Amino acid sequence: xxxxxxxxxxxxxxxxxxxxxxxxYRTLRTNLGFTFIDSxxxxxxxxxxxxQDGKSTTLSNIAVTMAQAGNRVIAVDCDLRKPMLHKIxxxxxxxxxxxxxxxxxSLEEAVHKNIIDKxxxxxxxxxxxxxxxxxxxxxxxxxxxxxxxxxxxxLIDSPPVLAVADASILAxxxxxxxxxxxxxxxRIDLAKEAKDxxxxxxxxxxxxxxxxxxxxxxxxxxxxxxSHEGQSNKKKxxxxxxxx
Numbered sequence: 001x002x003x004x005x006x007x008x009x010x011x012x013x014x015x016x017x018x019x020x021x022x023x024x025y026r027t028l029r030t031n032l033g034f035t036f037i038d039s040x041x042x043x044x045x046x047x048x049x050x051x052q053d054g055k056s057t058t059l060s061n062i063a064v065t066m067a068q069a070g071n072r073v074i075a076v077d078c079d080l081r082k083p084m085l086h087k088i089x090x091x092x093x094x095x096x097x098x099x100x101x102x103x104x105x106s107l108e109e110a111v112h113k114n115i116i117d118k119x120x121x122x123x124x125x126x127x128x129x130x131x132x133x134x135x136x137x138x139x140x141x142x143x144x145x146x147x148x149x150x151x152x153x154x155l156i157d158s159p160p161v162l163a164v165a166d167a168s169i170l171a172x173x174x175x176x177x178x179x180x181x182x183x184x185x186x187r188i189d190l191a192k193e194a195k196d197x198x199x200x201x202x203x204x205x206x207x208x209x210x211x212x213x214x215x216x217x218x219x220x221x222x223x224x225x226x227s228h229e230g231q232s233n234k235k236k237x238x239x240x241x242x243x244x
Contacts, residue, residue, distance in 0.1 A: 010057045010088050013064040014116055022061075028180035028209065029065040032178075035206050041176035043144045043154040044206065045078075047167040048180040048192040054211040055180040056157050063155050069118035071152040074111065076122040076143075078158045078170055080131035084125035085157055089115055094139075096125025101139050107146070120151070136169045144173055161194040171203035179208045 013022045035041075048055040056079070063075045076097060077085040086093040091112050099105040100122075112121040128134050147154045157172060171177050177198055181191045188214040191208070198205055 011060060011064065013061040013068070017068075022065075025058075026065050028058075029062055029069065032062070032206065039175075039204075041204075041206060042148050042152065043156065043174040043176075045156045045158055045167065045170050045174045045203075046180060047158045047171075047176045047177065047194075047198075048160045048182075049162060049191050050182075050185075051082070051163065051181050053160070053186055055160075055183040056088060056211055058180050058211060059157050060085065060088045063119055063153075064116055066153055066155075067116055070118065072118050072150065073121060073153045073155065074120045074147055074151045074157045076157070077124040077146070078135060078156050078166070079130055080124055080134065080166070081159050081164065083127075083157075085121060086123040089121055091115070091121060092121055093123045093181075096123035098125035098128050098134065100125075100143075101128075101134055101137065102169040103139075106174055126178050127182060132165050132169060135166055140170075141173050147237065161197050166202040168197060168203070171198055171201045175204065176206040177203045178206050180211055181208060183210055183212050185212075 007177065012019055013025050016022055043110065046055045046059040059075060063073050067073045075085055077083045078097065085091075086096075089112075095105055095110050097110070100107055100110050107122075110122060110125070112123065115121050134140065144154055144156075154174075156170060158170050161167045161179070167177075179191070179194060179198065195205065195208075
C-alpha cells in the first residue's frame, strides 16, 4: 500500500496528477525515454548550475511519473550538504545513504520502501564531514550497480555543479546526467560553465531541463536558440523543456 503524502506543492505529479504541471513532467519522462533508445540509461544523476534551480523537485516528480508508468524506481539523495528529498517526501532522515556507506546499516534497513507505489527513497542520512571523499569511495561506485539489480531506474540527486566537486565526482559513476537550469534566473554563461565542467569529468549529459519556463516569453526564444537542437513547441503558461 502506498504511503499517504500530505499536499506538497513540489510533488505535483502525486497530489495533482491531472494538472498541467504534472502533464509537463510526464512529457519530460516521455522525452527522456526517446533519448534512451540507442543507449539505455538506468542510473541518472540530476544536478544544476545553482541552488534553487529546481533539481530536487524535478527529480522527485520524474521519479513519480516513472513509477506511475510501472517502473521500479529508487530516488537517492546524494546531496550530502543540503539534502532535500526527505523534506519533499516527508520522511525522517536519521537513516540513509551515509549509514550504508559507513556500513552501519544494510540497504534493506536504510531504504524507505514503497513511499508511492513502485517508488522507494534512500535519503541522505546524517550529514558527513567529508561528502566529496565519501562519494568518491569504492562503496559509492559499487552502490549503483547493486541498486540496478533491483530497480529499473536509479535517480540520484546531487549538489549544484559549480558549488562543490560532488556532482562531477558522481557523474563518472552513472549512466547519464541531467542538468537542471531555471528560466530567467540561471545565467547562460554559468550554465555553459556547468556543462563544460561536467564534460571535463567525462559525464554523459543526456540533456538539460529548463525549469519554470514561460513558453511565450523572450527568455524561451533565447534559451531555445542557445540549445542549438530541439523543436519549437510554444504553449501558454509555465512548464519544462528538455534540450539535448
